[in-house]
Amino acid sequence: MAERATDTGDMPADEFRTYGHQLIDWIADHFEHIDHTPVLPAVKPGDISKRLPEDAPGVGESMDAILADIDRVIMPGVTQWNHPDFFAYFSITGSGPGILGDLLSTALNVNGMLWKTCPSATELEQVVLAWLRRMLGLPDSFWGIVYDTASVSTMHALAAAREQLEMQIRDRGMAGRAELPVLRVYTSDQAHSSVEKAAITLGFGHENVVKIPSDEAFRMRPEALAEAIRADRARGYQPVCVVATVGTTSTTSIDPVPAIAGICEAEELWLHVDGAYGGSAAVVPEMQQVLAGCERADSLVVNPHKWLFVPIDFSAFYTRKPEVLKRAFSLIPEYLRTPEDTEVENYMDYGIQLGRRFRALKLWFVLRYFGREGLADRIRHHMNLARTVARKIEAHPTFQLMAPVPFSTLCFRAKPDGMEDGEELNAFNERLLTAVNERRDVFFSHTRLRGQYVIRMAIGNLRTTAHHVDHAWDLVAKTYQELSGNR
Amino acid sequence: MAERATDTGDMPADEFRTYGHQLIDWIADHFEHIDHTPVLPAVKPGDISKRLPEDAPGVGESMDAILADIDRVIMPGVTQWNHPDFFAYFSITGSGPGILGDLLSTALNVNGMLWKTCPSATELEQVVLAWLRRMLGLPDSFWGIVYDTASVSTMHALAAAREQLEMQIRDRGMAGRAELPVLRVYTSDQAHSSVEKAAITLGFGHENVVKIPSDEAFRMRPEALAEAIRADRARGYQPVCVVATVGTTSTTSIDPVPAIAGICEAEELWLHVDGAYGGSAAVVPEMQQVLAGCERADSLVVNPHKWLFVPIDFSAFYTRKPEVLKRAFSLIPEYLRTPEDTEVENYMDYGIQLGRRFRALKLWFVLRYFGREGLADRIRHHMNLARTVARKIEAHPTFQLMAPVPFSTLCFRAKPDGMEDGEELNAFNERLLTAVNERRDVFFSHTRLRGQYVIRMAIGNLRTTAHHVDHAWDLVAKTYQELSGNR
Numbered sequence: 001m002a003e004r005a006t007d008t009g010d011m012p013a014d015e016f017r018t019y020g021h022q023l024i025d026w027i028a029d030h031f032e033h034i035d036h037t038p039v040l041p042a043v044k045p046g047d048i049s050k051r052l053p054e055d056a057p058g059v060g061e062s063m064d065a066i067l068a069d070i071d072r073v074i075m076p077g078v079t080q081w082n083h084p085d086f087f088a089y090f091s092i093t094g095s096g097p098g099i100l101g102d103l104l105s106t107a108l109n110v111n112g113m114l115w116k117t118c119p120s121a122t123e124l125e126q127v128v129l130a131w132l133r134r135m136l137g138l139p140d141s142f143w144g145i146v147y148d149t150a151s152v153s154t155m156h157a158l159a160a161a162r163e164q165l166e167m168q169i170r171d172r173g174m175a176g177r178a179e180l181p182v183l184r185v186y187t188s189d190q191a192h193s194s195v196e197k198a199a200i201t202l203g204f205g206h207e208n209v210v211k212i213p214s215d216e217a218f219r220m221r222p223e224a225l226a227e228a229i230r231a232d233r234a235r236g237y238q239p240v241c242v243v244a245t246v247g248t249t250s251t252t253s254i255d256p257v258p259a260i261a262g263i264c265e266a267e268e269l270w271l272h273v274d275g276a277y278g279g280s281a282a283v284v285p286e287m288q289q290v291l292a293g294c295e296r297a298d299s300l301v302v303n304p305h306k307w308l309f310v311p312i313d314f315s316a317f318y319t320r321k322p323e324v325l326k327r328a329f330s331l332i333p334e335y336l337r338t339p340e341d342t343e344v345e346n347y348m349d350y351g352i353q354l355g356r357r358f359r360a361l362k363l364w365f366v367l368r369y370f371g372r373e374g375l376a377d378r379i380r381h382h383m384n385l386a387r388t389v390a391r392k393i394e395a396h397p398t399f400q401l402m403a404p405v406p407f408s409t410l411c412f413r414a415k416p417d418g419m420e421d422g423e424e425l426n427a428f429n430e431r432l433l434t435a436v437n438e439r440r441d442v443f444f445s446h447t448r449l450r451g452q453y454v455i456r457m458a459i460g461n462l463r464t465t466a467h468h469v470d471h472a473w474d475l476v477a478k479t480y481q482e483l484s485g486n487r
Numbered sequence: 488m489a490e491r492a493t494d495t496g497d498m499p500a501d502e503f504r505t506y507g508h509q510l511i512d513w514i515a516d517h518f519e520h521i522d523h524t525p526v527l528p529a530v531k532p533g534d535i536s537k538r539l540p541e542d543a544p545g546v547g548e549s550m551d552a553i554l555a556d557i558d559r560v561i562m563p564g565v566t567q568w569n570h571p572d573f574f575a576y577f578s579i580t581g582s583g584p585g586i587l588g589d590l591l592s593t594a595l596n597v598n599g600m601l602w603k604t605c606p607s608a609t610e611l612e613q614v615v616l617a618w619l620r621r622m623l624g625l626p627d628s629f630w631g632i633v634y635d636t637a638s639v640s641t642m643h644a645l646a647a648a649r650e651q652l653e654m655q656i657r658d659r660g661m662a663g664r665a666e667l668p669v670l671r672v673y674t675s676d677q678a679h680s681s682v683e684k685a686a687i688t689l690g691f692g693h694e695n696v697v698k699i700p701s702d703e704a705f706r707m708r709p710e711a712l713a714e715a716i717r718a719d720r721a722r723g724y725q726p727v728c729v730v731a732t733v734g735t736t737s738t739t740s741i742d743p744v745p746a747i748a749g750i751c752e753a754e755e756l757w758l759h760v761d762g763a764y765g766g767s768a769a770v771v772p773e774m775q776q777v778l779a780g781c782e783r784a785d786s787l788v789v790n791p792h793k794w795l796f797v798p799i800d801f802s803a804f805y806t807r808k809p810e811v812l813k814r815a816f817s818l819i820p821e822y823l824r825t826p827e828d829t830e831v832e833n834y835m836d837y838g839i840q841l842g843r844r845f846r847a848l849k850l851w852f853v854l855r856y857f858g859r860e861g862l863a864d865r866i867r868h869h870m871n872l873a874r875t876v877a878r879k880i881e882a883h884p885t886f887q888l889m890a891p892v893p894f895s896t897l898c899f900r901a902k903p904d905g906m907e908d909g910e911e912l913n914a915f916n917e918r919l920l921t922a923v924n925e926r927r928d929v930f931f932s933h934t935r936l937r938g939q940y941v942i943r944m945a946i947g948n949l950r951t952t953a954h955h956v957d958h959a960w961d962l963v964a965k966t967y968q969e970l971s972g973n974r
Binding site: 007012023030046048052057060073076079088097100111123134135149150169171175197200202204238249305309312355373 | 494495496497498499500501502503504506507508510511512514515516517518519528530532533534535536539541542543544545546547548550552553557560561562563564565566567568569575576579580581582583584585586587589590591593594595596597598602603604605606607608610611613614615617618619621622635636637638639642646656657658659660661662663664665667668669670679680681683684685686687688689690691692693694695724725736737792796798799800802815816818819820821822823826827830831839840841842844848851852854855856857858859860861864865868921932933934935943949950952
């Protein structure tokens, strides 16, 4: 066994080597056997915490003891997001090269707040975001920054939109100013909850997020947007920002960005596009049209940790107006001034977070290891898998596809004979989903569309093959049969 | 060499094993030889990016090529935050056990937004935050959550304070409401810029952050706070929140929290304590008094990624009023509802970020590996090292300590004979700092105290020994001699 740390030092390098190898082997073994482990854990609330002592140990423990507890304590309660049978929410992958890139970032432990505090972190971030921008077909006028999550990216977009109003909100705030109008944000009734959270945080207010109705394919209706803006202006409200979505969370629908961009240009509103999930598909040349119109957006977010195989967390934010974003957030205390300030980009000037991990490394590893074509092949593959399931659903006498499938996520339900839209049918599908997930070897999630309960199947893990997808669908069909027999 | 990925799959497990071992060895070697490498890189702006191609590769590259570029491209531009001679800003450590815990988190790649989406992530977070809370001597009434950075923690504190006003700001926002008063936040003139960034973000406005003067030891003056609140109320302004600091960024001064808590209680204001750096010292039993009065705070932030050897990013946020925080942020769309919602804690309800890494693992590894006593020994050691430097500064005929040293960070300057306070003296010390850092084998930062330029030396890396500290001080003294000769 390796030597222990001295009283004041770090783990010795030899010990790090020994247990680092063990942990790498554990991870490799885990991936090798992941197919034979359940995707969902079998624990009740409190089951994990009761396996843990009430206090941290007084004296340090061995790495042997700690690593043994991964299997004993942690794994029984892990929902396996890196599992090929994970079809819930958005299916993601922390890929091999992404994990290794992130490991290097953790080991270097830099804070890339300033160029000076790690030139490589700033410059690699600039370079890989330019690589990704070109892969997505976005123009060079888009400047990029990495945030942790799409929620935080969208909050920064809305903050920049607020700054663009030139109402001195940064300096004077919003409260106690009788001259300020009510400020309004527009998004579709299918948009992600992060738009509302951002509006709440920034002080716009929840009720000032105007939910524009969507059409039969769950896309924002531009004429309804134009009408909402008109009505708000007539009431003396100030429209600030429109958030369009490329790949909504429930159905992955694509808002008509060109039409929305036209309205934003005419109305002089900030257009932010939430492409957190769907934007990644634009790395496939024949899918690049999903971002049509986005070159006219003021800002756009794409999350490589969703569908570009980068481990959580990595959100790529692009804007044509970095100077507005900087005006909204830059604040340089004396202790953070450096001699290079005038020649370099200090990313801390563009956001609320001062601490910044070296996240560019993991995207760099992923883009290089898979290459542009390899990434495109993988995304194509997921879309093909989704199409095969869609065909099976459509061919089934009882199941219905409940929305178009523009990417690799499906919304469907069972509709047994004689059951019409309503709570009985909803309850039946909820029971079906619960029964499928209780098997623990697949994991689906759900949503509601116009009041109808539907099951969601998202395909996006690199280990997911046609076999997994067929098996998952067979389980749903089989579970339906069992439930129907029991009705 | 290991097999390559298929057209649609992840890196094969064998290849992950091979290159995982190589990367672990690279990191172990790096730590073994870190003393012989410069802490500061020798690059000019643009030097790193010009070594990188303009586009991501079309076809995937080998891991051999990628790993080779760590040394060729990345390391020449890395400011080594994990280096024993890093004394700038706050000196930190991504410790061996912390790196391994984070590696596991990256590999599992879970999103702990809901209990259901990874029960172990939620429950381990609850458990390790309770361990840390008891180590810090905080009462059980403090509920905890992990955010990424102290900036984000403080923003959540101010958002909860705003929610506590019961002015319907969450729903109705702050703009266009003539009935709302100006909302005011109070902090000392030594507070971190994150307080201002949070106030800007939330729509309080930069000018509504009232900077309370500090005393001769850079501590907030409570009587000045009481007076500022009185004056604001007289003008019809609404005080919302006071942010006190335990360990300010420039001098690590400790605000008189008991007196401030008394004022907040009398005035019914939210008290948030920024203990991002200094709070960690409370794991040393005889230092626990640095958090005196904090049991009366509404919220408190301590960053284990600053001085508890956890890799970036990890900010521990505690509050006695989680229900207020939840009221400020909870928003549950249909697609995130789970059957367990009523029995469990879903951390997504308490913040702006939906995506949540399994950060508890790295703190768990660190607390177990070092143990409570081991951590206390290490923090004591850093404080002892700081005291030895303080004595040398005080004994030196030309150097002056510019602030008390309550933790392990020193502020000092050279004051050559005949030079009085003013820009000449400031410029001299700036030249001194620049000349020291240009050697690249130590890294100090600076600040200004009442207009005086001072050099900061922060001690906090686990590889830093008495030898490193002596050598760093000798370099400063020697460089001073050289500069003085050249005057």
